[in-house]
Amino acid sequence: MSAAASTAKPAAARRAKSALRRVLSEPLGLLGSLLVLLAVLGAGFAGFLAPDPIAMAPIDRFLAPSMDHLLGTDNLGRDLFARVLYGGRIALVVSLGATAASLLLGVAAGLVAGYGPPWLDNLLLLIFDALKSFPTVMLALALVTLLGPSEWAVVLVVIVANAPSYARMARTQTMSLRHAQFVEAERSLGAGAGRIIASHILPNIVGPILIVASMDIPVVIAIEAGMSFLGLGVRPPTPSWGTILESGFEYIQDSPWAVIAGGLPIIITTLGFTFLGEALRDTFDPKLATGPR
Amino acid sequence: MSAPALAIEHLSVEYATAAGPLHALRDVGIEVAAGEIVGLVGESGCGKSTLIQAILRLLAPNAKITAGRMALAGVDLIGLDPEAMRKLRGDRMSVVFQDPMTALNPVLTIGRQMVDIQYRRREPRAQKRRRAIEMLKRVHIPDPESRFDQYPHEFSGGMRQRIAIAMALMAEPVLFIADEPTTALDATLEVATIELLKALQREIGCAILFVSHHLGVVAELCDRVNVMYAGEVVESGPVRPVFQRPQHPYTQRLLACDPARVHERTRHLPTIPGDLPDLVALPPGCVFADRCPKVFEPCRRAPPPAVKTAELEALRCYLGQPAS
Amino acid sequence: MNPLLAVENLVVRFPVGSAIGHYFKGEPRSIDAVAGVSLTMEPGETLAVVGESGSGKTTLARAIAGLIPVQEGAVRFEGRPVANLGAAARKALHRQIAMIFQDPVGSLSPRFSVRGLLAEPFRIHGLAARDLDAEVTRLLGLVGLPPAIAERHPHQLSGGQARRVGVARAIALSPKLVIADEPTAGLDVSVQGEVLNLLNELRERLGLSMLIITHNLSILRHIADRMAIMYLGRFVEAGETTAIFAGPRHPYSLALLSANPEPDPDARPRRIALEGEVPSLLARPAGCEFHGRCPFVQARCRQEAPALTAGPDGRLVACHFPLEPAAN
């Protein structure tokens, strides 16, 4: 490991720590981090905090929140608090996993389109545009029609919905950097396309795309919850915020508790990630900051 | 003798930065008489742009004028309320900036923009249009009638700069500020633009403050020149003494470095070693002391005052001054 | 013995406009940024190519460096063809021909430290086994930069420092030819002198030949043995630098030389003012392409394009009525 690598590590760590401090110093950033922490802990320790989410007790249905049922019970008498916590797992795992996958696929495709020959660029652009032309729900409906509802269907829908926009962003930035002088300088030194893409273009374009992806997490959570709400995502009895909300909607005339229990975590988590994403962008891209800069 | 077009005395400007106040301009004195062309020369970081923004009162939010007086044809600029100041801009005082490619609004025709800036005149549009086309002719824009309704991207860089000059001089201002107008142009275009400016100035008679880091252009165009270094005017006076018999060591080195001036081929062109001083933690003595080949004892103690000499209006250097 | 570099009526063509624009409105399908250029360079020599924006000088430099494809003519380095090479051959060539780019800071990869930038040539050509830190320190010394600068990133460097890092990177693998595209652009006058001194010093110490691309005539006197003046993709005049400065023969050369005012109010320049602006490559004028702007234009200039012919003293001029020495 040459000296460069060793000195780079502490510098990168220092930069990350100071960035974290700056994020937390902002009111939005702090609030966002707390909400996200709440969601993550809830999902993580679901097992300890709440009883069995699937145990049914029809006689106890539509109970209001009380000490033993913190959020009340649904139409089958199941404990809503437990279902919300377990639902958190699905929401976070699917959204973070799917976002990571769509980032990976999107940026890779974008790099190839941006740096590759024009015909490949046009072909990939066509595919990106075609995929993006499907309204998300219609996409979900079409896919679920054939593959049947499941978490994997949700992941696939998220990838097909988000990857094209990351790909487009990566492509546009790669195209602009392709003719930048430092890239041409590397070519004049004899660097091959692989090296140029990996160590010269990727590090310079990944930053803004990561920030956009972090701001897309709430959208992905909404997709998971939405598909489950339509019965296209998570199969009952597995708890998902979407299915809880749907059951609440179905019996909305009888009791509001399931609607509240299903909607609240979605709001908390999406707001949390959005505020966190905003704070991240403010620290890394102050130009667009909202506060008085 | 009418009041000078521009009179600046003891002007100081500071920027509030994380590391403390940055003294961008310190005790700057510049005068531009009516109908005169005055040059402002200095390398990057000498405060030229800050000075122009201060004159236009368009300083950045974190900048403030901490001292000094500024008057445009006798009207005090510092005390003026923002609305009155806005009325001055584009009427009594106008400006042309460096980069012609981005100076004009890309989605409005040049005609529309030239009529818009005449908003103060209570005249029918047709008359404003005629005045604009007339002005375009005077800056040698071919076939102005038809090109009047074209967009900036349909003109070359050279033409866009001439259009910007036409816009600035159309209001026949008292003071015309040219902020490095020819730096982005090719040499032959630069020279043609200088000739154009000289002709227009004779016709219109406005005073010009010409900012540039190209010494040859200033020598040819200006009557008097101010040499700036790190936020101070180190030497100012008529063009001949300053360029032919410079007194301040910085001006001497600056002229010596200009490759155009050195005729015989040499492998050791003169340079100015060292870096610009830190304008937050100012050195106690003269700002040029660390890089000055003629530095001596008083230079490190206190910044030299601006002194009038036989040929120069101001010289900020202890050399040749009676031992104080 | 083969000359170091030989270029024979090189043509570099760029597609422009759209197929639809072409068929319906008859817009041309392509422009010749370089329209037939020939030159040779001997080892250790420094040649300058001068021209205004749009003259094609940068395209010529990139074609010689093998960075862009060539449509007609040939470029040979030490007898071996340069243009349109396979990947491996082109990579080997890049060890021989190095290039310094116009924007001092913009030509350095933003995420890399100076150490990483200077080690890059060794890593690309599989020479990472060498003690890179020693190489980096040696290169920094060669260009007069303190070792402490190695940890800094491009945006933390001044224009002059960034330019020196660019030079150090270019000479890292001891190339035979260095091409410098506007080496003094964007630098203050005092810093320009430093860069020129550095280039001159390296030329002596390492026996480099250099191709300088610039529009700034005043720096040429101090660095270039021979120079060529380019207009709309072609040479209009070429020869010894000092000779051309003393007596330009092509009207455009005279206009360029006189368009460089000296910082002396009494230096009355005997200047010829050019009409209009550089014509677009899409609508190349007939006959001598400079006739639209030339103050000495005559009937013949409008019909017949003058060839680049050698005068008795070897000076090349492309003009029917070259200026006599007495005329200037």
Next chain:
Amino acid sequence: MLTYAAKRSGLALAVVMVVMALLFVMIYLIPGDPARVALGPRASQALIDELRSRMGLDKPVWVQIVDFYRSVLTGNLGNDVLSGESVLTIITGQMPYTLDLIFGSMFWSILVGIPLGCLSAMRRGSLVDQVTAVLSVSVIAVPAFVIAVYLLLIFAIGLQWFPAIGAGDDPLDRAYHLVLPSIALGLGWVGYIARMLRASILEVQGENHVRTARAFGLPEGKIVFDYVLRIAILPTLTVLGIGIGQLLSSAVFAEIVFARPGIGKLVYDAIVTRNYPIVTGTVLVTTLFFVLVNLVADLMIAWLDPRVRRSLHR
């Protein structure tokens, strides 16, 4: 401009072709026999074979592709499995309700979003700017269907100020039924438009030509509304083009939550009854609608931007 329009329309056509190809792949080539899937697990083999031949599944693949493209281009999207009615007529029957909802929500979110965006850009850093920023970020974050359910719970079920079901008959009644759903859909868009416009205005205000306008003493109002907004509005229009597509998605939810007729409800019920021609037909129509809207938006933007309208090939 002509070349741009031709190129852009060509691209739109190509996208449509690729969309239809993707759809064809989804329907016919992904494992699982479409006929068996359509008839459900209990259908007899004979019945399945008969349906297969009627659907042309026994022909070679490329023949099926040609049949598929020809039928789609002639508007024949197959027939409703239950009623046998032409899918196209069913969809076009339901489309107006969904269009009411989409353009209703888009209309008011533009009406509120644009002034909000200008205001917070002109008064950057003020209280207005910060409050708008936090509110718009929040409404963007919270999914439209969650807002819809809560609006239903509070205003329809709880306070009963608005109807919970149906789309209404006479225009006034239809508007009355549109209030809650269009708020649910439009709220996120108010925030999105305001933020997009604000960022775009701030960016344009940093450009040199605005500094020139200020140096000529042009009044601040004229600079923002005439010199800056004219450029800043362009990227926002692009977003509106894409937004219509996303509105289609949330419209499905709104129609289900507020029990409104429309293609969203249509396709949701079609899933439950395994009525696949309706599903594929709706997906196709909505996607074509999306491509068309984007084409119109891009052409409009190109027309507004003289740099494209009068593009000069230098």
